[in-house]
Amino acid sequence: MDSFTYTFAALRGVQAGREYFVAMCPLRVLPRLLQFDSQDLPPEMRAQRVLNRARIPALTRYIVEHPRDYVFSAITASIDGQVIFSPVGAQGALRNVGQLTVPLAARFIVNDGQHRRAAIEDALREQPDLGDETIAVVFFLDAGLKRSQQLFADLNTHAVRASASIGILYDFRSPLAQAARRVAAEVPAFKGMTEMERSSIANRSLKLFTLSGIYYATGALLRKHAEDEISPHEEQLAVAFWSALCDVIPEWGERIMRATSSLELRRDYIHFHSVTLHALGIAGADLVATYPRTWRDQLARLRPLDWRRTNQLWEGRAMVGGQLSKARAQIIRTASAIKQALALPLSPEELRLEQLPADDTTPADDDLLEAER
Incomplete structure (x- = not known):
C-alpha cells in the first residue's frame, strides 16, 4: 500500500456477467477502508440498514476472548472507483490470481457485514496486535446507489439462517x-x-x-x-x-x-x-x-x-x-x-x-x- 492506493492479494471471479474480487484485508485497514453511511440519511438514500449498536459488544467480546479460534465469514462491499487487477499469470487459473489496487479516493459501501466490521474496530482498540490478521472481503464494482441497495436486499433476502x-x-x-x-x-x-x-x-x-x-x-x-x-x-x-x-x-x-x-x-x-x-x-x-x-x-x-x-x-x-x-x-x-x-x-x-x-x-x-x- 503506497500513499495513494490500497493493494490487496486477491482472486478475480465473475457473477452475472460482472467481475468481482475476493481480497485478503488486514484487520487494521478495515475500519479506515469501509465507512458507514450517514445514520441521519433517510432509508431510501442509504445502501445499508442503520447499525444496531446493541449487537456490537457481544461480537467484540467474541473476538477478544477467543483470539486463537474466532472465525468470521467474508464481508461484502461495493467499490465506487477505478480499480486495477494485476494477475500473476497470463493463462489458466493464474490469470485470476493477483493483486487488486484501489485508489484511496475510492468510496466503499458495506453491503453485508457492517456489524462484523464495527466489532473488529472495537476489538482492535483492546487488542491492537490483531491488526495484522486478515478477513476476506468480497468487492463488487459499484454501479450506483440502487445497485448497492439491490445487493443488500439480495444478500439478506436469500440468506438462510441456521436454527x-x-x-x-x-x-x-x-x-x-x-x-x-x-x-x-x-x-x-x-x-x-x-x-x-x-x-x-x-x-x-x-x-x-x-x-x-x-x-x-x-x-x-x-x-x-x-x-x-x-x-x-x-x-x-x-x-x-x-x-x-x-x-x-x-x-x-x-x-x-x-x-x-x-x-x-x-x-x-x-x-x-x-x-x-x-x-x-x-x-x-x-x-x-x-x-x-x-x-x-x-x-x-x-x-x-x-x-x-x-x-x-x-x-x-x-x-x-x-x-x-x-x-x-x-x-x-x-x-x-x-x-x-x-x-x-x-x-x-x-x-x-x-x-x-x-x-x-x-x-x-x-x-x-x-x-x-
Whole structure:
C-alpha cells in the first residue's frame, strides 16, 4: 500500500456477467477502508440498514476472548472507483490470481457485514496486535446507489439462517449449550424425544421438545447466560430437576408418551412447548433457591395441575386467544401460575404483570429468552 492506493492479494471471479474480487484485508485497514453511511440519511438514500449498536459488544467480546479460534465469514462491499487487477499469470487459473489496487479516493459501501466490521474496530482498540490478521472481503464494482441497495436486499433476502437448535448442538464453547445437550440426552422425557436440528417441530414429527427450548429453560433454571461458567454440580442439578419433573407431570411419563402420538400431546397440552419449559425453568430457579434441600419434595405440589390447553388457567399466560405465545409477559405469567401452585411468593415484576390485562403481550427479549436473571 503506497500513499495513494490500497493493494490487496486477491482472486478475480465473475457473477452475472460482472467481475468481482475476493481480497485478503488486514484487520487494521478495515475500519479506515469501509465507512458507514450517514445514520441521519433517510432509508431510501442509504445502501445499508442503520447499525444496531446493541449487537456490537457481544461480537467484540467474541473476538477478544477467543483470539486463537474466532472465525468470521467474508464481508461484502461495493467499490465506487477505478480499480486495477494485476494477475500473476497470463493463462489458466493464474490469470485470476493477483493483486487488486484501489485508489484511496475510492468510496466503499458495506453491503453485508457492517456489524462484523464495527466489532473488529472495537476489538482492535483492546487488542491492537490483531491488526495484522486478515478477513476476506468480497468487492463488487459499484454501479450506483440502487445497485448497492439491490445487493443488500439480495444478500439478506436469500440468506438462510441456521436454527437456534443446531447452533446449540454444534456449540462446544458455551457451558450452557453443553448442559442443554446433557439434559436432552439424560432426562427420561427428553431422551430420544428432542428435535436437535430445528427450533420448531413439524406436525408429523415424533419429537416432542426442541433443543433450543431445553437450552433456554435450563438457562432460566440455573440463571445462566451462554458464556457463564456452569459447575458440574449445577449441570447435575439441571439433570436432576428436569428428571424429577418426569415423576410429577403425568404426561411426561413413559407410559403416556408411548401410548399417545406426539401430535396429540403437543396439540392438547402446553408443557411440551418452549414457553412452558421456560416458565418451569424460571419457577424452578426460585424453588431451588427457596428449598435447596427439599425442592424435590415440593415439586409434588404440581401433580394436580391441569396442563391441558382447555384449562382456562393458561389463557392470558401461555396462551393468548387460544394460541400459544412466547411473549415476555406470557412466559412470566406462566411461571407465576406455576410458582403459585408451588406456594412460592411472586416477585414485584410478577405481581405487576398479574395486574395487567391478559392480552397485554410485551414481546420477549433475547436476554429473557436466554436466561432469567
